[in-house]
Amino acid sequence: MLTKHYTKAQRQALNQIWNSAGTYGFEPMFMAIDSKGMPDIYMNTVIGLVSKWYGEEMTKDLFGRWAGDHRQAMLDDLAWMALENAAYLKEVGGRPALKEARRAHAENFFAQEYQISRQEWMAKNQLVYAIQSARWKTVLGKHKPVMTPYEKNLYNDLTPVHDEDKDELEKSILDTFKKYALFSGEVKNRGNKIIHFDGKWASVLTKFMPTGMVHTDTLSAGHTAGIRANEAKGVVKAIRRSVVKLNENPEEDRKYIEGCFGKSMYPPDEMAAIDRQLCTGDHYGCHLWFTAGAPSEEKNRNLHVNEESALQARRNREEYAKNITLYRSSILRLTEQIHNCIQVHSQMETEGARSGKLDISRVWRAEVLGDGRVFSRQFPADKPGFSVDILLDASASRMKSQETIAAQGYILAESLRMCKVPVRVTGFCSLRGYTVLRIFKTFQDKNGGSRIFDYFASGWNRDGLALRGAGELLKNTPAERKLLLVLTDASPNDIHRIPPGNDHPLGCDYSGKAAVEDAAREVRALKKENVRVGAIFTGENMDVPAAEEIYGKNMARISTMDQLSGAAGALIRKEIQELTG
């Protein structure tokens, strides 16, 4: 199963590799992408052919031998020259078009010489360039470039004229590298100088170094790139759960939340009534905040947060724009699937017609008015008859995949909108005792859900209260039948503890078993209200039982966020079938 997220060009490159390998789904070690970011069809075909003729294991074994060596890039390039030659000889008999593709690749190699910058030239390894140049000139039927005897012999050894089996090929490449003193078999690393500070030096230096904020009770709208960079640097911040509420000033908290997320959709007295009604039991002392992101005069209080969230929104939009073709394709496919499903399972309505079943009550019209429409016929109702609410977990655990979640949420919303299914997209997170439900797309947004790109991740996730809040929102839907889809890691977790009560006499943390039981109870409550609840689970293996406990069988598991719309589509189709009987 694929575990990475691929761009459109990478996905196309993968398809080229899989096609020539004759097998799909594996993750190759290499992918050929040219300097313009486009897939190189010939070299990708070669990568696939090497896998087909020699097996994926051979590639891993061979390239693994010099992994980490300071000359790794050069050795990789030279080994690919030998593999290209070998794979070509094996395949060309059964695939004559490969000759033409190889020629086109060779022409492109020299055409690019005039296009690359001085920096790119300087980055090229001269030995690799000499060997590649000789290979592609030969392919074009031209004289080889002037080479030193060392280069000439190396070229010949990397270009055997007969095809070899797997072991012969591997041995011949390693022997050649040894013979020309390129790689002795032992990895040589120049070594990075790592200076390790601890004690008070560490605390001084940390102030000047970037740190990754994961969970804190003050909102941090970190953006994905920053988090990844920090992770790569090994910056990890321990999370300490507070046992007491950090800020005891309710008015200050409310202003903070309003400044970060926007004004509440409900007037204060109505909001207070909702709190009184819903923030009970395990959620006593908590608050709910429903917002559509309307700007508030409090926003200047949290200038930094607002700048960060605006930056993330820009990143979300840029990421979508970069892969717009791929995403549009996903929208079209999903729309088609849902549309077909709605058509097949639509309810029938009756209308008057000139043929069909005789409608006795209208027969007089034929005699008196000469109107032949005295029959009735059935036709499928145009309206899908149900609405979909998508609830996205927007807690800090999602920080690494914010752009993908925004894009996938948009794909889902757009596909449903094109099928005329009313759809609302809401994000939820918990902060300073407030569980915030932020509506990115309302049912009335007929022109699409571009505000979904305002998605950003922060804070904790008090799933039980968020589900209660969603239940409140679900009271107001344009269709009688309702479907709620929750994107979740089934790991509810909030800094605000469960207060002492019947189940927990001393109170307990809102996490683990207690939180899972609470979320499961809320899902059951929604089901009682005739809301169908489905989950797209993105968590770890250890959280699978929790997800099953909360959502039962209506659950699809995905390993990467780019599978979100596909999994949601499958759940929606299943629900349509059941909703319409």
Add this chain to the structure above:
Amino acid sequence: MAEYMLDFLEKEEQIDPELVRGIEEFRDKHKLREEMEKRVPHPRFKYYGKEIWGEAVAALLCGKNLLLAGGKATGKNVLAENLALAFQRPAWNISFHVNMDASSLIGMDTFKDGEVTFRPGPVFQCAGEGGFGILDEINMAKNEALAVLHEVLDYRRSIDVPGYDRIEMSEATRFIATMNYGYAGTRELNEALTSRFAVIQMPTITPDNLERLLNVNFPTLKKKYRNQFGQLFFELQKKCESAEISTKALDLRGMLDALDLIQKGIPAGAAIDMGITNKAFDDYEQGLIRDVIALRIPAKLTRRDIFEE
């Protein structure tokens, strides 16, 4: 043409000679009326596959109705039409869709000269005439609409038209349904209906049979390219099975159309675009399809490169 079909079955497909005798006896017993001759299909392609031919002919000779289940480009409709031709029966091709109801199958009331009259539907006509009813994509319709077919398909072999009469079906009538299982939007057939058919799971065309098909339809196609077009079809099929592209481009008929166009002088690239690539309307998907094609059939090839003069 009809006689040629029996020769084809006996000599080329080498099906059991007893079955061919069975078809001859069937034809003798159920003579085709002259006015129905134009309803006997003359399919452009022949179905290749000895085992499937044998199973289908045997089932029809035993009076069974057939359900041909299989993915796209497995030749379900080609086989259905080939069977009608081999048995010399008029065929009614009924394409099922989501709005199909009982009246569109059996018939419906209409107003004619101030009177309500019954206008017979295709199943009614087929049953009376002893034809072969080809129920195309039967699982696109709702199960309720199909319930009306139950008595047509089982031992009762009759149609009761409410308010009119009960029509006994001709002894020669057979129904051949096709279904593409798993296609988005299709539904499962209910057990009651499925049990009234003998079901044949249609396999994908084999490389040998695809080569035969290309050879018969394009005798001047060079051997080298016959093989490459065959491989191209199977590579696209694998891409569909891996869900990297939709089934729109997996179109055997489209590939044969492209060869027709090349023969008429259109360059390979443009012809294959018309026959295969452009059937996917999405740019990204088209890109993936073109990559597969480029490594089998270079776009600049012409009639002279691909066909013998």
